[in-house]
Amino acid sequence: MERTVFSFDQAVNLLQTKKYATLRSLLSDAEPADIAEFFEQITRNQYAIVFRILPKELAAEVFVELDSELQQILIESFSDIELKEVLEELYMDDTVDLIEEMPANVVKRILANSTGEDRKTINELLKYPDDSAGGIMTTEFVRFKQNMTVEEAFEMLRRDAIDKETIYTCYVTDVNSHLIGIVTVLSLLLASKDALIGDIMEENAVCVYTLDDKEFVAAQIGKYDVLALPVVDAEHRLVGIVTVDDAIDVMHEETEEDFAKMNAMLPTEKPYLKTSSFELWKSRIPWLLLLMVSATFTGMIISSFEEALATQVILTAFIPMLMDTGGNSGGQASVTIIRALSMGEVRFGDLLRIVWKETAVALMCGLTLAAVCFAKLFVVDKWLMGTEITMPIALVICLTLCITVFCAKLIGCTLPLLAKKIGFDPAVMASPFITTIVDAVSLLVYFQLAKLLLKL
Amino acid sequence: MERTVFSFDQAVNLLQTKKYATLRSLLSDAEPADIAEFFEQITRNQYAIVFRILPKELAAEVFVELDSELQQILIESFSDIELKEVLEELYMDDTVDLIEEMPANVVKRILANSTGEDRKTINELLKYPDDSAGGIMTTEFVRFKQNMTVEEAFEMLRRDAIDKETIYTCYVTDVNSHLIGIVTVLSLLLASKDALIGDIMEENAVCVYTLDDKEFVAAQIGKYDVLALPVVDAEHRLVGIVTVDDAIDVMHEETEEDFAKMNAMLPTEKPYLKTSSFELWKSRIPWLLLLMVSATFTGMIISSFEEALATQVILTAFIPMLMDTGGNSGGQASVTIIRALSMGEVRFGDLLRIVWKETAVALMCGLTLAAVCFAKLFVVDKWLMGTEITMPIALVICLTLCITVFCAKLIGCTLPLLAKKIGFDPAVMASPFITTIVDAVSLLVYFQLAKLLLKL
Numbered sequence: 001m002e003r004t005v006f007s008f009d010q011a012v013n014l015l016q017t018k019k020y021a022t023l024r025s026l027l028s029d030a031e032p033a034d035i036a037e038f039f040e041q042i043t044r045n046q047y048a049i050v051f052r053i054l055p056k057e058l059a060a061e062v063f064v065e066l067d068s069e070l071q072q073i074l075i076e077s078f079s080d081i082e083l084k085e086v087l088e089e090l091y092m093d094d095t096v097d098l099i100e101e102m103p104a105n106v107v108k109r110i111l112a113n114s115t116g117e118d119r120k121t122i123n124e125l126l127k128y129p130d131d132s133a134g135g136i137m138t139t140e141f142v143r144f145k146q147n148m149t150v151e152e153a154f155e156m157l158r159r160d161a162i163d164k165e166t167i168y169t170c171y172v173t174d175v176n177s178h179l180i181g182i183v184t185v186l187s188l189l190l191a192s193k194d195a196l197i198g199d200i201m202e203e204n205a206v207c208v209y210t211l212d213d214k215e216f217v218a219a220q221i222g223k224y225d226v227l228a229l230p231v232v233d234a235e236h237r238l239v240g241i242v243t244v245d246d247a248i249d250v251m252h253e254e255t256e257e258d259f260a261k262m263n264a265m266l267p268t269e270k271p272y273l274k275t276s277s278f279e280l281w282k283s284r285i286p287w288l289l290l291l292m293v294s295a296t297f298t299g300m301i302i303s304s305f306e307e308a309l310a311t312q313v314i315l316t317a318f319i320p321m322l323m324d325t326g327g328n329s330g331g332q333a334s335v336t337i338i339r340a341l342s343m344g345e346v347r348f349g350d351l352l353r354i355v356w357k358e359t360a361v362a363l364m365c366g367l368t369l370a371a372v373c374f375a376k377l378f379v380v381d382k383w384l385m386g387t388e389i390t391m392p393i394a395l396v397i398c399l400t401l402c403i404t405v406f407c408a409k410l411i412g413c414t415l416p417l418l419a420k421k422i423g424f425d426p427a428v429m430a431s432p433f434i435t436t437i438v439d440a441v442s443l444l445v446y447f448q449l450a451k452l453l454l455k456l
Numbered sequence: 457m458e459r460t461v462f463s464f465d466q467a468v469n470l471l472q473t474k475k476y477a478t479l480r481s482l483l484s485d486a487e488p489a490d491i492a493e494f495f496e497q498i499t500r501n502q503y504a505i506v507f508r509i510l511p512k513e514l515a516a517e518v519f520v521e522l523d524s525e526l527q528q529i530l531i532e533s534f535s536d537i538e539l540k541e542v543l544e545e546l547y548m549d550d551t552v553d554l555i556e557e558m559p560a561n562v563v564k565r566i567l568a569n570s571t572g573e574d575r576k577t578i579n580e581l582l583k584y585p586d587d588s589a590g591g592i593m594t595t596e597f598v599r600f601k602q603n604m605t606v607e608e609a610f611e612m613l614r615r616d617a618i619d620k621e622t623i624y625t626c627y628v629t630d631v632n633s634h635l636i637g638i639v640t641v642l643s644l645l646l647a648s649k650d651a652l653i654g655d656i657m658e659e660n661a662v663c664v665y666t667l668d669d670k671e672f673v674a675a676q677i678g679k680y681d682v683l684a685l686p687v688v689d690a691e692h693r694l695v696g697i698v699t700v701d702d703a704i705d706v707m708h709e710e711t712e713e714d715f716a717k718m719n720a721m722l723p724t725e726k727p728y729l730k731t732s733s734f735e736l737w738k739s740r741i742p743w744l745l746l747l748m749v750s751a752t753f754t755g756m757i758i759s760s761f762e763e764a765l766a767t768q769v770i771l772t773a774f775i776p777m778l779m780d781t782g783g784n785s786g787g788q789a790s791v792t793i794i795r796a797l798s799m800g801e802v803r804f805g806d807l808l809r810i811v812w813k814e815t816a817v818a819l820m821c822g823l824t825l826a827a828v829c830f831a832k833l834f835v836v837d838k839w840l841m842g843t844e845i846t847m848p849i850a851l852v853i854c855l856t857l858c859i860t861v862f863c864a865k866l867i868g869c870t871l872p873l874l875a876k877k878i879g880f881d882p883a884v885m886a887s888p889f890i891t892t893i894v895d896a897v898s899l900l901v902y903f904q905l906a907k908l909l910l911k912l
Contacts (some may be wrong), residue, residue, distance in 0.1 A: 029660040033679045158645055167642060168624050168683075185641055186623060189614055204485040222708065223489045225701040227624075227683065244700055245681040248707070252678065255711050256795060262715075263791040263887060264784050272796040273809065277816035284788045284817065285824055288861075291784055292825055295777035296836060302773040303843060310769050317758040319772075320779060320895050321751035327783075328720050328747055328888050332740050335719040339712060340728040353729065360733035361740065368741055369748055380752060387759060405744075431719060431887055432784050439776050 006030045008041050015046060024053045032058065036065035048077040060089030067274070068101035075106055084113045091165045092118075093138035093246065096125045125240075133217045134210035136250065137231045137240030142170040144183060146198030150191045153183070166243050169228045172201045179207060179230050179238040207232050210239060215254050218247040219344065258342065262335065262430035264291065291436050298439045305447045308456035314388060315450055318397050322446055326404040326438040329365060331431035333358055333412030338426045341416060348421045354413050362409035366402035374398050396449045403449075404442040411437055462486045464497050471502060480509045488514065492521035504533040516545030523726070524557035531562055540569045547621050548574075549594035549702065552581045581696075589673045590666035592706065593687045593696030598626040600639060602654030606647045609639070622699050625684045628657045635663060635686050635694040663688050666695060671710050674703040675800065714798065718791065718886035720747065747892050754895045761903045764912035770844060771906055774853050778902055782860040782894040785821060787887035789814055789868030794882045797872060804877045810869050818865035822858035830854045852905045859905075860898040867893055 006026050014023040027035055027050075035054070039062075042050060051059055051074055063071065063086055075083060087095065087110065095114075099107050099122065111119055121139055128134025142164050144153055153170070161167045170188075172181040181201030191200045207230045208217050221229055221244055231240040257267040264287035268275055302309070302319075309315060337354065340346040346354060374394060382389040412434050416426035450456055462482050470479040483491055483506075491510070495518075498506060507515055507530055519527065519542055531539060543551065543566065551570075555563050555578065567575055577595055584590025598620050600609055609626070617623045626644075628637040637657030647656045663686045664673050677685055677700055687696040713723040720743035724731055758765070765771060793810065796802040802810060830850055838845040868890050872882035906912055 031660075031662060031680055033681075154645070161642055161645060167645075186617055189610070189617060189623075204487075206487060222701075222704045224487055225489075227700070244683070244704075245678075248678045248700075248704065251704070251707060256799075258715075259718075259791055259795050263787050265788050265792070271799070271801040272792060273802060273806065273813075277813055277820065280792075280813070280817045281820040281824075284785075285821055288781060288784055288788075288821060288825060289828055292777060292781045292829065293832060295780055296832070298776035299773040299837070300841070302776070303770070303841075306769045306773070309772060310766055313762045313766050314759070316765060316772050316775075317755040317762070319775060320754035320758070320899070321748060323776060323779065324751055324888075324891060324895065325744060325748045327891070328744055329740075331719050331888065332721050332744075335715055336721070336728060336736075339715050343712075343727070345727040346729060350729065357729075357733055357736070361736045364733065364737040365741055365744060368737075369744060372745055373748065376749060376752070381755070385756070385759075432780075432787065435780060435783070439780065443776070 006034065006038075008038055011038055012041060015042065015050065020049075020053055023050075024055075027053065028055055028058065032061035032065050035062045039066060039070060044073060047074055052082075056085060057089055060086050064090065064094045067270070068098075071098060072102060072106060075102070075109070080109075080113055083109065087114055087118070091138045091140050092121055092125060093136060093165075096122060096135075099126065100130070128210055131214050132210060133208045133212045133214060133231045133242060134240070136214050136217070136246055137210075137242050138165045138246075139240050140165045141228075141230075141241040142167050143238070144170050144172045144197045144201075146172055146174070146180065146196065146201070148197045149193065150188055150195045150197070150200070151193040153188055153197055157185070157188075165241070166228050169226070169241075171230055171238055171241070172197055173238050177237040179205070179232050179236060181205060182230065205230065208242070209234070214250050215342075217242050218250040218254070221247040222251070258338075258427045261425065261427035262338065264288065264432040287432065291432055294436050295439070298436075298443055301440060301443045301447065308447070308451065311456060312393075312450065312454060314393065315396075315446070317387075319443070319446070322397070322400055322404055322442045323435075323439045325369060325401060326408045326442040327431065327435035329362070329405045330408030330412035330434040330438045333361075333409045334416055334430050334434045337413050337416045338430060341420055341426050346417075348417050351414070351417055354417070355410065358409045358413040359406075362406040365409070366405035369405060370398040370402045373401055392453050396446070396453050399453075400442065400446040400449055403445045404438065407441045407445070408434070408438045411441070462490065462494075464494055467494055468497060471498065471506065476505075476509055479506075480511075483509065484511055484514065488517035488521050491518045495522060495526060500529060503530055508538075512541060513545055516542050520546065520550045523730070524554075527554060528558060528562060531558070531565070536565075536569055539565065543570055543574070547594045547596050548577055548581060549592060549621075551578060552591075555582065556586070584666055587670050588666060589664045589668040589670060589687045589698060590696070592670050592673070592702055593666075593698050594621045594702075595696050596621045597684075597686075597697040598623050599694070600626050600628045600653045600657075602628055602630070602636065602652070602657070604653045605649065606644055606651045606653070606656070607649040609644055609653055613641070613644075621697070622684050625682070625697075627686055627694055627697070628653055629694050633693040635661070635688050635692060637661060638686065661686065664698070665690070670706050671798075673698050674706040674710070677703040678707070710798075714794075714883045717881060717883035718794065720744065720888035743888065747888055750892050751895070754892075754899055757896060757899045757903065764903070764907065767912060768849075768906065768910060770849065771852075771902070773843075775899070775902070778853070778856055778860055778898045779891075779895045781825060781857060782864045782898040783887065783891035785818070785861045786864030786868035786890040786894045789817075789865045790872055790886050790890050793869050793872045794886060797876055797882050802873075804873050807870070807873055810873070811866065814865045814869040815862075818862045821865070822861035825861060826854040826858045829857055848909050852902070852909050855909075856898065856902045856905055859901045860894065863897045863901070864890070864894045867897070 011023060011026060054062060099110060140163055142157060142160060157167055168185045170183045171179060172183060174180050181203045182205040183197055183201045187200050206220060206224050208220060210231055210233050217229060228241045228243045230238055231242060233239050260267040266283040268279060268283050377389050377394045381387040415429040419426045419429045467479060467482060510518060555566060596619055598616060613623055624641045626639045627635060628639060630636050637659045638661040639653055639657045643656050662676060662680050664676060666687055666689050673685060684697045684699045686694055687698060689695050716723040722739040722742060724735060724739050833845050833850045837843040871885040875882045875885050
């Protein structure tokens with residue numbers, strides 16, 4: 001038993017020397033995720049060879065782990081019989097994911113090679129929005145009736161287990177397919193053979209609705225520490241389940257999306273090294289352009305103060321410090337609230353409590369920064385570097401700092417809440433956007449205070 | 457079956473009117489995570505009442521979900537017998553978590569009320585670093601011998617299941633406790649009663665080492681889609697397991713930590729509304745101070761250019777735009793690389809590929825931004841607003857933009873890689889830090905170009 005279960009170098013070597021039997025036995029013991037990584041080390045014309053070497057069931061498991069580009073290349077190399085075999089092994093949610101990624105001609109072939117029943121299920125599942133519980137659920141779960149005995153349940157499990165995405169949580173439905181309870185394999189093991197499913201099932205199971213957001217579904221799985229959640233339709237009929245491994249994928253995706261949005265990028269799904277420079281440019285340029293153009297306002301503010309600034313050029317030297325400190329303060333508040341919103345810790349109704357808390361934090365941060373800045377102005381700037389700092393100038397700078405931090409924190413904490421309220425993604429209200437607004441605020445405060453205190 | 461399994465209002469009402477029997481039956485059907493949320497709605501003197509109402513096993517499950525402040529209040533209200541009962545129901549990893557959160561006197565009581573064997577295990581587990589596989593693993597797993605039959609295995613499961621954190625994956629060890637394979641309940645169900653565990657076990661199971669980083673462990677669970685991973689020591693002896701629900705908690709924690717660090721904050725563990733203003737101040741002020749003081753450099757750059765700037769005050773108006781665009785460009789690159797590092801998509805060895813890719817993106821972004829900026833300068837600033845934009849000034853601004861974006865992307869992509877290389881957390885190399893460096897770079901470029909092209 002090793003960390004990486006097989007050596008890629010050894011496998012490549014076996015492949016090149018055409019020792020297929022040895023390669024097969026090497027790969028047979030490996031994890032699907034590792035074999036999928038191995039596919040990234042080999043050349044396009046070797047894909048089909050390696051894939052055909054794999055035992056059928058393992059091949060399908062590897063197929064699911066491959067990225068869509070590779071999946072398409074493989075499908076195009078498949079005969080209809082091979083395609084059918086792979087499709088048979090896939091779970092419904094994976095088939096649907098595949099169909100959503102493939103071009104029309106490949107989708108056509110996939111549907112043509114599915115059984116009539118599967119085609120019906122696929123079409124049902126494709127109707128749900130991508131980002132809903134229905135869009136990520138699978139239909140391969142174990143369904144019990146209330147009047148079955150534990151022994152009958154075990155028989156059913158032994159018969160059907162191989163085709164189910166999970167058997168560890170089973171679902172009990174009535175004649176109209178309404179979800180009435182869940183039974184875990186643990187409870188089956190602990191019950192007597194003659195016990196009735198209806199008597200050992202847990203009735204108040206948590207479930208989600210087909211149209212619930214997939215992020216909410218993932219969060220529920222995390223909250224309740226369950227291995228799967230049942231998905232019901234508006235009439236409370238059980239239509240599918242979402243398993244914990246899919247929930248983890250959703251969490252990953254959503255986190256990466258948030259990281260991108262909060263840093264002025266459009267989300268991309270591909271790993272970095274596989275994303276072309278053009279795709280990276282496409283994901284980055286829109287926000288850069290928007291934020292650059294909106295900086296016109298800060299330019300206007302400085303322009304309108306141009307003459308006064310010419311008489312006190314020293315004021316210019318502190319513009320970057322004031323803008324950055326404002327931006328950082330606002331960014332801290334906004335990110336804190338964006339995350340709290342996304343974890344369900346705060347709601348719009350908490351606005352007043354949040355503003356109150358941020359006000360206190362802003363005052364403490366503002367005063368600390370102003371005090372340190374004051375000391376720095378006289379010790380470092382004036383004494384060490386000989387800059388002409390007068391008391392009025394120091395006052396203008398430190399007061400601006402205080403007020404900017406205060407405004408930045410308030411803007412930072414309210415904008416994400418407002419965005420959420422009007423149905424936007426709060427994540428775009430992070431640092432880059434807040435910075436642009438806070439820049440303008442800090443400059444306005446700075447120049448007004450300078451006018452007032454320096455009598456410009 | 458409902459979304460929120462019970463109404464908090466109804467429960468509070470039952471509590472206030474002392475209808476404890478009804479409250480008990482209401483809570484008995486509820487999920488532990490929901491009851492833990494309910495505890496946040498009631499007052500301190502009601503904690504012990506509600507806790508004593510709960511059936512013992514449920515009470516322990518709720519206890520694990522409570523935050524440490526509440527846990528401490530409850531423990532202090534417990535008699536030794538009550539404490540013992542709760543401790544008996546806890547899994548080892550939860551007990552260790554509890555001990556790590558509690559003050560010394562409470563820890564003493566917990567250890568005094570644990571059995572001798574548990575105390576030994578606790579002390580073993582406490583030796584592992586907090587953030588290692590050993591620090592998050594539990595010791596309650598099912599252990600089979602190779603020569604057991606499937607029937608014997610089932611008997612063992614039925615007998616021991618209730619005390620194990622998971623039974624769905626069981627572990628096979630030799631006489632020296634070395635991990636030699638894993639057996640899932642699914643494979644047990646599909647095997648014949650007389651089959652030997654040694655024959656049906658999967659031998660090449662993925663495992664992690666006690667000192668592996670917990671983030672790595674969580675990522676492995678996500679990668680291999682498993683419900684638990686075995687943890688082995690340096691001699692490959694099986695010492696514990698990490699289950700998928702704990703992996704999800706680790707993922708959450710790590711994500712929140714990264715969001716904090718990447719936005720100039722020290723991570724805090726408490727939910728926002730429960731964090732005091734003073735704690736928020738403590739997590740935010742260090743980076744604000746550091747970044748403010750490092751802005752001294754930008755001030756020095758501007759100061760040294762003061763005289764020239766006085767003759768061309770218009771240049772000042774574009775400082776915010778240049779700084780922000782540089783900061784945003786650098787932030788995009790750094791966050792992309794920080795995430796790719798954390799997902800294991802790139803390593804330090806990819807430095808050249810990354811720099812090459814970012815160079816291409818930087819050139820495309822820089823040229824696009826410069827072109828749009830050029831048009832904007834003449835259409836908006838000059839024509840619409842009457843600012844005195846001359847061709848040389850426009851050239852200085854647009855060239856600076858291009859070069860700044862270029863430098864920002866290069867700094868943004870290399871710093872996280874270097875940080876990782878020398879053992880720092882790449883996450884601190886995000887926007888706020890990059891912005892401070894890029895500010896200085898953009899000003900230097902701006903003023904040098906101005907000197908050159910405007911002959912100042």
